[in-house]
Amino acid sequence: SLVRQFLFGQRFFEKHFGSRDRVFWLPDCFGFSAAIPQICRGVGIDYFLTTKMTWSSTNEMDHDTFLWQGIDGSQLSAHFPPTGITSGGAAGAIQSRDSYKDKSLNSETIMLVGVGDGGGGPTLTDIEQLERLSDIDGIPRVTMEDPTLFFDKLNMSRDKYAVWVGEMYLEFHRGVYTSVGRTKLG
Numbered sequence: 074s075l076v077r078q079f080l081f082g083q084r085f086f087e088k089h090f091g092s093r094d095r096v097f098w099l100p101d102c103f104g105f106s107a108a109i110p111q112i113c114r115g116v117g118i119d120y121f122l123t124t125k126m127t128w129s130s131t132n133e134m135d136h137d138t139f140l141w142q143g144i145d146g147s148q149l150s151a152h153f154p155p156t157g158i159t160s161g162g163a164a165g166a167i168q169s170r171d172s173y174k175d176k177s178l179n180s181e182t183i184m185l186v187g188v189g190d191g192g193g194g195p196t197l198t199d200i201e202q203l204e205r206l207s208d209i210d211g212i213p214r215v216t217m218e219d220p221t222l223f224f225d226k227l228n229m230s231r232d233k234y235a236v237w238v239g240e241m242y243l244e245f246h247r248g249v250y251t252s253v254g255r256t257k258l259g
Contacts, residue, residue, distance in 0.1 A: 075108065079116045093117045096220050097149070100124040100185060107240040110143030120224035121151040122183065123241075131244045137182065138175040140231060142238045150228045151237070154183045161186040162202050163212050170213040178233050183223055184215065 086094045097109070097118050102125055113121065121141055126134050134153065141151040155172040156165055161184075169184040170176070186203065187195035195203075206215035 075106070075112055076115075079112055079118070083116050094221075096120045096122060096224060098122050098220065100154075104243045105241040107144050107238075110141050110149045111145045111147040113149055114147040119149060119228070120221070121149040122154070122220065123151075124154055124185070125243055126241050127153050127155070129242075129244050132242075134237075134241075136175055136235050136237075137173055138179055138227060139234050140236045141241070142236050144239075148236070150224055150231055150234070152183060152224070152227060154185050156184055161199050163206060163209070166206055166213045166215050175234075179227060179230060181223065181226065183220065 083093045086092065093116070095118055097113050097120065100123055102123055104126075105123070109121075113119075127137075137153045137155050139151050140148045142148045154169070155174065156169045165184055165186070169182055173182045176182075186199045200217075203215050203217055206212055208214065
């Protein structure tokens with residue numbers, strides 16, 4: 074089913090935007106199969122972004138930027154925005170800079186803005202704040218850009234990044250991926 078979803082998604086991008094997407098962008102999810110890097114690479118996706126994995130209650134992720142290696146050895150450049158699903162304004166930019174775990178390897182990170190839960194995007198106020206943050210002393214520089222450009226820059230240093238092998242499991246939300254009640258009960 075995952076292969077089918079990725080293929081249909083890439084066909085949609087080709088039809089409506091004229092090219093395939095290179096970023097698997099799924100910020101609000103509760104875990105990821107170790108097969109995803111292989112599937113992504115098979116459909117032309119090089120990069121991965123999510124946020125929820127930073128909520129792990131037992132095994133904290135050591136990195137915000139890393140290579141994710143799947144079952145067959147396929148790798149994706151991966152990034153977890155350090156401020157989570159949504160943040161914004163000067164406080165969000167400062168928190169993003171200060172809490173980024175891999176700033177010794179890379180000086181840039183992604184800061185997601187907008188209405189998080191419910192799938193909303195940036196509001197007009199969010200966009201105006203971002204424009205104002207493009208050049209203020211003492212505040213990290215903020216620019217709006219295609220995430221593929223961010224990942225292309227990030228990927229230039231990929232040989233420095235740690236490697237995560239296998240699935241990514243979010244302990245905070247256990248047992249959510251089934252429609253079979255007795256499985257959850259077990």
